[in-house]
Amino acid sequence: MLKYTRALGLVIITLLVLTLAPGTATAGASILTVESLSWLKEPYFTDFNPPAVDQSSPMTLSMGGTTRTFSNLTVCEAVVAQSQSYFDASDPNTLVLGNDYYEIGVSKINGALTYILDKATGEHVSAGSRYGCLWGGVFEAASQPNDYVGGCSYERDYPDREFTWEWRPVDNRLALRYIANPEHYAEVNVWVDITLSTEQWFDMRLFLENKSGYIVERVLFPSDLLFRKADMQELLLPVMPGVVLEPGIFDVRENYSHTIRYPGWPGVFADYQALESAKGRFAMYTLHKPDEIISTWLGPIEDSEHPGSFYLYHTFSPGIPDNGLWDSPMVRVHIGEPYPQTLMAYRAHNHFAEFLDLRAKAGARYAQLVRSPLIKADTDKPSSAYEALLPQIPAPAILHWVSFWQYGFDENYPDLLPPKPQFGTTTEMLELFKMANDAGFLNMPYTNPTWWDDEASTFAGLSPTDVAVLDRNGNALYECYTGSANPPPCTPENAARDSAFNAGLPAYQWLHGGYVVSPHVDAVQQRLAQLMQQMTVDIPSNLVFEDQVGARAMDFDYNPNAPHVAAYHQGWLEHTRVYSTNLLMTETGYDRLAETETGFHGSYLLGRVADQATTD
Numbered sequence: 001m002l003k004y005t006r007a008l009g010l011v012i013i014t015l016l017v018l019t020l021a022p023g024t025a026t027a028g029a030s031i032l033t034v035e036s037l038s039w040l041k042e043p044y045f046t047d048f049n050p051p052a053v054d055q056s057s058p059m060t061l062s063m064g065g066t067t068r069t070f071s072n073l074t075v076c077e078a079v080v081a082q083s084q085s086y087f088d089a090s091d092p093n094t095l096v097l098g099n100d101y102y103e104i105g106v107s108k109i110n111g112a113l114t115y116i117l118d119k120a121t122g123e124h125v126s127a128g129s130r131y132g133c134l135w136g137g138v139f140e141a142a143s144q145p146n147d148y149v150g151g152c153s154y155e156r157d158y159p160d161r162e163f164t165w166e167w168r169p170v171d172n173r174l175a176l177r178y179i180a181n182p183e184h185y186a187e188v189n190v191w192v193d194i195t196l197s198t199e200q201w202f203d204m205r206l207f208l209e210n211k212s213g214y215i216v217e218r219v220l221f222p223s224d225l226l227f228r229k230a231d232m233q234e235l236l237l238p239v240m241p242g243v244v245l246e247p248g249i250f251d252v253r254e255n256y257s258h259t260i261r262y263p264g265w266p267g268v269f270a271d272y273q274a275l276e277s278a279k280g281r282f283a284m285y286t287l288h289k290p291d292e293i294i295s296t297w298l299g300p301i302e303d304s305e306h307p308g309s310f311y312l313y314h315t316f317s318p319g320i321p322d323n324g325l326w327d328s329p330m331v332r333v334h335i336g337e338p339y340p341q342t343l344m345a346y347r348a349h350n351h352f353a354e355f356l357d358l359r360a361k362a363g364a365r366y367a368q369l370v371r372s373p374l375i376k377a378d379t380d381k382p383s384s385a386y387e388a389l390l391p392q393i394p395a396p397a398i399l400h401w402v403s404f405w406q407y408g409f410d411e412n413y414p415d416l417l418p419p420k421p422q423f424g425t426t427t428e429m430l431e432l433f434k435m436a437n438d439a440g441f442l443n444m445p446y447t448n449p450t451w452w453d454d455e456a457s458t459f460a461g462l463s464p465t466d467v468a469v470l471d472r473n474g475n476a477l478y479e480c481y482t483g484s485a486n487p488p489p490c491t492p493e494n495a496a497r498d499s500a501f502n503a504g505l506p507a508y509q510w511l512h513g514g515y516v517v518s519p520h521v522d523a524v525q526q527r528l529a530q531l532m533q534q535m536t537v538d539i540p541s542n543l544v545f546e547d548q549v550g551a552r553a554m555d556f557d558y559n560p561n562a563p564h565v566a567a568y569h570q571g572w573l574e575h576t577r578v579y580s581t582n583l584l585m586t587e588t589g590y591d592r593l594a595e596t597e598t599g600f601h602g603s604y605l606l607g608r609v610a611d612q613a614t615t616d
Contacts, residue, residue, distance in 0.1 A: 102335035111176040118280025125280035127226040136220035172196040187211035224311040231277040240267030259299035263590035264553025283342035287330040293569035319565035383424035395440030410512035444543040518559040519571030550589035
């Protein structure tokens with residue numbers, strides 16, 4: 001049970017300060033450095049002409065002193081000898097590859113995974129790719145009659161969409177190729193690499209060339225791996241602070257599907273999911289690129305067409321334009337390892353251990369910060385009221401100043417100064433902050449850099465389409481929040497402060513509206529630089545809270561200032577890199593933001609127990 005205590009405009013709540021401290025990686029942990037396709041050195045999206053594969057040039061493999069020759073057109077007769085990793089193409093329908101810990105079956109027909117074997121149990125922990133699709137591509141909505149193409153659309157010796165494979169023993173890599181006939185309406189060419197390690201994991205990576213004439217908005221990869229419901233013991237999802245689904249959820253809910261989007265609300269902090277079953281252990285996560293944060297949907301979905309089964313959804317949202325090439329992040333799959341080991345591997349292989357820890361970020365403030373509870377400081381009373389109040393509150397503590405700007409919460413962003421008259425002047429607010437510091441408190445004002453009120457002075461003379469996130473049709477993203485149970489439609493007219501709906505209501509029940517701004521627009525960056533100057537120099541705060549930076553769930557931003565349509569989250573990460581020395585905190589948060597943030601606020605569980613809260 002949570003207990004909220006209200007007294008003289010203060011609400012005491014709990015603050016979780018989250019950081020990823022440096023540590024020692026597990027033995028043997030390393031990031032794969034071999035380029036999957038050495039000829040792919042292009043930027044994020046580009047036109048390219050991949051070299052033709054020489055099918056007549058066979059590869060050689062030494063097995064037990066005997067040299068054998070094979071290509072994707074000939075069959076290897078035996079398992080590779082004298083090695084932890086092996087490859088066997090002797091079965092007419094299935095390629096078999098693995099090591100001492102796992103084994104993978106790959107279809108010779110279309111490259112689908114046919115099973116994943118956990119050698120610790122000797123059982124198939126996964127039944128492989130649903131519908132025989134290793135990957136899938138989804139085109140922009142309503143752009144064409146058939147909006148999907150996938151690995152199951154290609155087959156060996158199929159002239160319109162041909163599948164071929166090649167084993168490359170020099171780096172234990174199975175190269176899969178999906179090449180479309182240029183006359184086909186959906187000309188999508190795909191290359192997939194499956195690379196073995198000598199440890200308990202293997203890697204998968206996809207390259208997609210889009211020649212379809214449409215945008216490929218989403219890429220399912222790996223697509224829909226199947227698991228048996230009856231075997232499942234636990235399923236771990238990365239929703240803050242971490243959610244484990246137990247077998248009972250499959251019994252009490254008719255439809256137990258639960259997909260979430262990384263990063264964003266309700267606190268999805270990692271592109272990681274794992275399960276333990278009677279058949280073995282499975283974990284899957286992304287090795288992130290340093291300059292790219294791709295919105296990703298993940299989670300379990302009940303498979304009504306395969307009774308007794310569910311599949312793990314894992315879908316990137318790269319928004320690949322026509323004539324564009326996208327190379328996916330590496331997806332690493334662990335077999336036979338418990339959660340703590342795979343979580344530490346996710347941390348180590350993504351270089352999160354290299355982030356500054358909280359002590360290094362906070363510097364001289366560290367000892368004070370870690371001893372400080374968070375106190376929400378409402379500003380409905382004059383600033384002078386705190387002269388009598390602060391001596392009654394034990395220090396140290398973080399004073400989280402909210403609603404000090406004109407018109408109150410969820411209004412007037414990003415224009416926070418001067419404060420509202422009932423609180424005081426800018427000079428009086430400055431003196432209050434100094435008094436709080438002298439008494440041992442840390443000051444952290446609220447800001448929201450992501451969502452701007454169209455009635456704020458900053459918006460005068462600006463066009464929403466110049467600064468806002470745009471959809472594919474060029475429409476600015478307008479968003480509303482309200483405490484009312486029956487609000488009208490979200491429009492600038494209904495959300496105006498003097499609208500018919502808002503008139504006569506207390507401010508917390510208003511319909512509050514504003515535009516979601518793009519972090520890549522110069523005007524946005526310049527105004528946020530002014531705001532940070534106001535909050536750290538004009539009013540010298542010790543920390544700055546930036547609402548929604550860590551909580552927004554966004555797939556695409558078609559604003560022309562964005563370097564590509566999937567760059568929204570990367571833009572806000574770059575913003576926090578600029579201002580990280582101001583000791584930033586944000587709502588919920590996710591792994592990549594641990595590089596720049598001092599604290600994450602909130603939890604999925606916090607909302608679930610709100611009805612149990614008591615008020616004194």
